[in-house]
Amino acid sequence: MKMSKMLMPTLREVPADAEITSHQLMLRAGMIRKMASGVYNQLPMGIRVFKKIENIIREELEKKGCQEILCSGLIPAELWKESGRWDVMGAEMMRLKDRNERDFCLGPTHEEVFTDIIRQEITSYKQLPLNLYQIQVKYRDERRPRFGVMRTKTFTMKDAYSFDVDQEGLDKSYQDMFEAYTNIFARCDLDNSPVQADTGAIGGSVSAEFMVKSEVGEDEIVFCSNCDYAANMEKAVAQSSEASTEEMKELKEVHTPGVHTIEELENFFKLSADKFAKTLVYVADGKTVAVVVRGDREVNEVKVGNAIGGVVEFELANEATVEAVTNATVGFAGPIEIKADYVLIDNEVANARNLVVGANKSEYHIENANYGRDFEGTVGDFRNVTESDKCTKCGSHFEIARGVEVGHIFKLGTKYSESMGANFVDKDGKSKPIVMGCYGIGVERTAAAVIEQHHDENGIIWPLSIAPYHLVVVPVNIKKAEQMEAAEKLYAQLQSMGVEVLLDDRDERAGVKFKDSELIGIPMRITVGKDITEGKVEFKLRDQADKELISLDEIEARIKAEFEKNNVKLG
């Protein structure tokens, strides 16, 4: 492609509303443009990268015998009602009616649709296993779209679904996909870690997220410093503390006017934060939930949601609700005689002695509160782990990093096949529900994660495997005939080799052209300058500072070597 003809609107300035590097660079490199909050259009430099990621996904999945299909994004409500998820998906699912007032949604995920296809076509164990995938636009009405293509209302997702006769088959399908994902992200040059994850609204028993470590990641990932345990914060298990042997002291009500926060309490009582229990009040699908954790801990809302059997709408209670539940103004909630529908007590609080808690009475706290004697509730793991927690598997300490989720795989089991009647007749002549798995990759988010890991102060540094173009030919001065002619010749020669090449034939200074090629992140650059009179050009890799002067007849071998080194097929 000749750059003079291309829609490639690079930006010198960092766009004001782009907070993270990948978002800034995608805008600056002319890959994407925003149309509405969480809604982006993909320009030529963007779609080329996204399509390359899609093709890597295709290749790796097909190596595992997966077959591509394409389902409609417009899905009749009936299927979601069958699975029970029509009422569970909440505001994130975009819904609409057709001209006949029939309910549809825009698919945020496709378990129901794939299950529906399979139950119509599969009758016998002989037709299994199957693994079907699609690469398609998904719709999720995010409450707070942000970080460019990291969290949007519409995005491209590869979703695959496996269908097996039994758990053993599912284990194999899951392992196949685990391997395929590992290969896909490796080919995108992404340093990533699979971690245990909560199964959330998708359901199922086992699930792993493929996490790319990144400071801007929205998720916290918990790693063991010693063994291979890794989980996301939602899922990471906090080891239960040992029960305190301290003697229980007498309850004592203390007047604490204007003392609300843990920090204020620490100052007032001259005690460290772990000597307090804080009580947070939530509303979950209309029910009130009081969660009691130590003063130095954070509530893990996913664990809370799972403990009460799964929730759709979950949020901190408003002032009026807190007052109704506690009989007090906000800031004085405590576990003793609290009137919530659910009272959840974190393990650490149950095991501690003589804690300071809110008195459920305005401007008062209570000292020496003890679980069992003074208050009751469901005891469990309801908090986020910290780096001081110990691995439940090996006892070593945890490390916590931020990460971006680029892929997620689930063992679904028979959740959908049972609710929707996707059965097969097994060898033994019995009808059984198909055992399913599901597997997702976010395409644009993967590209964004690559940028987070591969950039410098000048712009993106694409791996050769997913670069929008492999190489740019830059004539230093397009008005010099010998430079332009040599550049055009090289351009044609490289194209015929199968190299995806840009010719920067714009009437701009060489410095501008270099800046653009570095911003866009083209892996290889050939500069045609005055040395062309001696048959020489400058060859530079984006990820290295060095430039080499090489003769024209070395070019082909030099480029082929780059493709080989990067394990990318030419042409």
Added chain:
Amino acid sequence: MKMSKMLMPTLREVPADAEITSHQLMLRAGMIRKMASGVYNQLPMGIRVFKKIENIIREELEKKGCQEILCSGLIPAELWKESGRWDVMGAEMMRLKDRNERDFCLGPTHEEVFTDIIRQEITSYKQLPLNLYQIQVKYRDERRPRFGVMRTKTFTMKDAYSFDVDQEGLDKSYQDMFEAYTNIFARCDLDNSPVQADTGAIGGSVSAEFMVKSEVGEDEIVFCSNCDYAANMEKAVAQSSEASTEEMKELKEVHTPGVHTIEELENFFKLSADKFAKTLVYVADGKTVAVVVRGDREVNEVKVGNAIGGVVEFELANEATVEAVTNATVGFAGPIEIKADYVLIDNEVANARNLVVGANKSEYHIENANYGRDFEGTVGDFRNVTESDKCTKCGSHFEIARGVEVGHIFKLGTKYSESMGANFVDKDGKSKPIVMGCYGIGVERTAAAVIEQHHDENGIIWPLSIAPYHLVVVPVNIKKAEQMEAAEKLYAQLQSMGVEVLLDDRDERAGVKFKDSELIGIPMRITVGKDITEGKVEFKLRDQADKELISLDEIEARIKAEFEKNNVKLG
């Protein structure tokens, strides 16, 4: 791909609800499955064909310098309000609100979005021309989805938009796309004709539809039997009749109890249908429109809509409205003193003398009605042409055929750039609106049209260029080791040549396998039977009855020759 592992649900029976051949064969070959009225899922055999068509489109457009982008299908209402189309698109446009009650639609077409992208990036004539395209799912809430993928609520469309500095530039862009379309449909082996078409809701001045002649086509196409004039029925111009020189007779009211239809009138008055004028009453966006055509003609609703300045909702008036407009029961409407908001008189009626018309009085007609003397209205071309009409270009007679529209190209001009402020600064320093064109191809419909033209009683006959697989290897008996081994070897050999090959390793009779391969329409078949002991296999082309026994070492050359003959690149 090994067929034993594939989701390939072929059907022996013709599905009851599939009316046309392409719909029947797409279902029977396991290409598609219906999820809801007008909503289909694409199975492996389907998506492979559709993706090949998409890739042919990409290649031909990129030869013309078009660049691929991808816009969101979820479009904020604001853009449509700017262009004025939010209120014009009617019930076909699917609308929804996000969680913040903001209005969106699902893009039925993308003029507004492309114009919005361009107005943000383009400032100077130096950046033009540009031609951008996308291949994307479109949403149109059809009143009556039908004929499988021919008319659906969601479908894949390639839409391209050209941006030029002037009309001359647009003419070139339009011509480029005309050529690209010709090449695309030729590569799909579609016998098609570009015809003049109405520009409809898209707007603009000139437009052509690429029509595939087919008995099941929903459109009527009008061809001149002599010259190159071709238009669809909506657009085809009816030549004005000569003014009658007959003397005007006196008006005469006739009691015609129970005489309503033209046929009944012919019997009653003993006159042929062309001696009557029939008056149809429509409601167009709340206004009443009376259209008067000869008794033997059909009203052309598109011409009527255009004559009154474009309409959104257009339908025949109900009984009450007819009675209000005519003061009579239905069946006695006439042009004399009719109280419609618009009265449109077809040329032929204006030029005729002494017609019988409805009296606007129940159970009465009037003889000898004459335009000018007895009734007035806007005179113009408001009827469908017939084969007895003459070409306005050369005077020869018309031929009318049915066709399927697979592509449509438009010269938009400045309709969108003016309403949305997409301007550029020209060489002369003046700000001007960008001159636009737009160009669409329906992907699944193109595949359906190919099936309509390429099938026999056994199934589909895919052209090699868009076949889901190029070749199938059929071992006659998978239990015979020498057959299975040779088939596996051939399968691997052909794959390494770049042939897309199926191995029918199913434990079925050869007859079943042959039937499936013919139903699916695989262009080449190699049967490995008992002759394999002599190193020979049977080679058959789907579109020919003959089978050849050839030796294994001839295979590669034979297959390469097929690819060359069909002008399809191998691998």
